[in-house]
Amino acid sequence: MKVIRLIRLKKFFWVGLFLSIISSVLGVIVPLYIKNIIDLKNIFKSTLSLSFLSKLVTILVLQTVISAMGNFLISREGERQIADIRNLLQTHLIHLPIPFFDNQESGQLSSRVINDSVLVKNFITGVVPEFITSLITTIGTFIVLFLLDWKLSLLIFLIFPLDALITIPLGNYEEKLTVKSQKSLSDLTGIVTESLRNIRAVKLSEAEENVLVKFGKKLRLLYKLSVKNEAVYAVISPIQSLVSFVLIVSVLLYGGYRVQQSTLTIGSLTSFLIYFYQVIGPINTIADFYTNYKQTKGAVAKIIEILHEKPEKYIVGSSKLKISKPYSLSVRNLCFSYDKKMVLEKVNVDFPAKKKIAIVGSSGAGKTTLVNLITRLYNPNAGSIMLNGIDSKKIDLSQWRSMFGVVSQENYIISGTIYDNLVFGLKNLPSNDEINNAIKIANLSTFLSSLRRGVHEIVGEQGLKLSGGQRQRLQIARAYLKDPDFLILDEATSNLDADSEKKVSLALKEVMKGKTIIAIAHRLSTIIDSDKIYFLDNKTIAASGTHEQLLRSVPKYRNFVKEQFLKTNISGKESKNVGRSLPGL
Incomplete structure (x- = not known):
């Protein structure tokens, strides 16, 4: 992916990601302990139950500490990445030839360096790690669920593809909106920069109204695009909530029937519900990944375009020619x-x-x-x-x-x-x-x-x-x-x-x-x-x-x-x- 090529990830990111993966694995184990505890008789008197409880508390504390450490390391790397991306862009821009700037607005270029780089950072150090840990959590959860009861698991597994059928087309539409939104935001930044830089000329020419009219047009355009973006999110969120609700009802109805038939224990049904609540967030994250990727891809299109511009030709690595003075x-x-x-x-x-x-x-x-x-x-x-x-x-x-x-x-x-x-x-x-x-x-x-x-x-x-x-x-x-x-x-x-x-x-x-x-x-x-x-x-x-x-x-x-x-x-x-x-x- 073009977005990934902008990034040079260092060891702190990978350590943080590794810790987050461990935290996800521990999260998959927790409901199993709860199942075992519930299925045991005399829960608070049983030595085995107390052993399970002590192990459960240990795992929960360990998961919390590891998760916090992983999040911190990834966030720290994210701040370094945003600095690196901005430095990369500014360094590249400063070495581009003058003809490039003849056809550009300084405000728009500033927006690329400051605003667009944030989107790249958020995608790499936010969306990608969450996607990986969510994928591991989801895969691990479904493996455990199938081992617990494959019939109930199949019910859950068949409903989620419905979510993807809707979110993927919406992601494609959102990518187009994002490209337009970033262009509109850059135009708005350019107008603000230009008007403030030339504030004396604006006042002496009594052009305040002209500047505000121009600003208002761009602001309204950005507003309309933002509303369309929010509309996409407004559609996706209820769909995901509906899928979650359908799953909850399905698991409760079918699971309750199985408990009555004595083909499923209460502990297994409880762990199923815990796993469901635990996996619904990661599944939504996986579903959102495509939308986020399309959004980020659209947002960084101009960054890639700038980085593809050829810089001025320096004779890199060569020693300076010794030319005798005086020069003519x-x-x-x-x-x-x-x-x-x-x-x-x-x-x-x-x-x-x-x-x-x-x-x-x-x-x-x-x-x-x-x-x-x-x-x-x-x-x-x-x-x-x-x-x-x-x-x-x-x-x-x-x-x-x-x-x-x-x-x-x-x-x-x-x-x-x-x-x-x-x-x-x-x-x-x-x-x-x-x-x-x-x-x-x-x-x-x-x-x-x-x-x-x-x-x-x-x-x-x-x-x-x-x-x-x-x-x-x-x-x-x-x-x-x-x-x-x-x-x-x-x-x-x-x-x-x-x-x-x-x-x-x-x-x-x-x-x-x-x-x-x-x-x-x-x-x-x-x-x-x-x-x-x-x-x-x-x-x-x-x-x-x-x-x-x-x-x-x-x-x-x-x-x-x-x-x-x-x-x-x-x-x-x-x-x-x-x-x-x-x-x-």
Whole structure:
């Protein structure tokens, strides 16, 4: 079973299961002692009766202790299993490629890790052990019953298949309901997560009602599915009660007749009734197993689907390639498409060591996509990325990404403290002097000195307690501590005001020293000093050269510069020197 393959059971589970089996066997023996005691004359005066009573008490106490120990060990293993399953899922998810997450909602994935794993744990450490012990109890009980009186036993044995004829079809129906319920629950989790994560945008947009309407629709759908599930249980439970009642009446009527005919002792009839009450629960558990299995199978379908997704390709077990510095990067005939829509086609770019190379182009031209390909967040459809002439595919992914530091317009701030963000992803923790130096270079010293807890101040979810400029400078400090060979600046100052931009630019100048810079920007002041500019247009590199060379020889680039200058000139942020470099302005 796919569910079982998720589990790696350890010795504590098997010990607990073994103890539970022993407890079940002892439970089968108990009614035999009761039968013998009842069938004896002078019960409380007979030495044999007292011996049977003392043995009965011993067995009952022993059964209770063993059962408690078995349940504890199985439950303990269950808690470990749920932790292991969550760790397995999270580890697998964190190593999946970015394209997988492009088509997923984070709230739904969180639900898989947190909620679905509980169902797997309950099935393996709850339903399965109960099924095994119930099966042993049932088999053992029926063996003893047939030995006591095969006619009365046959009566019981023939009625139970009626229960299975109804519960199995209902189990199939419940599996379908469970799949839909888990999907609905994941959707609901996603809506809650998204609305709370973006609570400021919700309030500023006065979208509370929209969020509640969307939430209400999913909640009602989940409610309807849950009611259908409960209806299935509501049908199964009375059926099982009816079967039990029919059995009780049948045993009493036929057993009473046999006692009158002196073909059955009162002790045997009593033990039959005790065995019946003892076995009815295990039989119902066995009957429910199929339903529970179908329910769990449906619930973990998405877990299996996630685990079947192929993780990013690391060169496992290989030693890192020794590549001599300085590093130079080259992109050759690179092609890439999103959902069969071509975004980049035969792109050729060179990034010489310790040079500043800029990639410019209109919005949607594929600049950020090119960076994602260079950092191997995506794999190209064709072409290659070379480091000192070595194909990137031959270099371990962790070694490759260790060479890159990114300062982006995206909010790459994690929840926690400023210190947590500074050391985020670093293989070796920096010293206090190194952290202080990074803070100084990132122009964060004054800001941190105003905080009561300094670097241990909480930044809030996605850094909400920090301004845009402070978040950018925190990313710069992190990049400085990583000390990468390539520093990628992806629209690093595009969302900042003039004062913040100035502080971030000063910080960047310090971090950029001695590194190869890959700059993506609309703002011309950040690219005109580049050693080379690649103009991305119509899915490919239309031209390359210095800012002045492109202005003179490439009309599309000139128009692009003019548009950007006009936009930024209106806001008053662009440098006057940029305007002078563009003839006619």
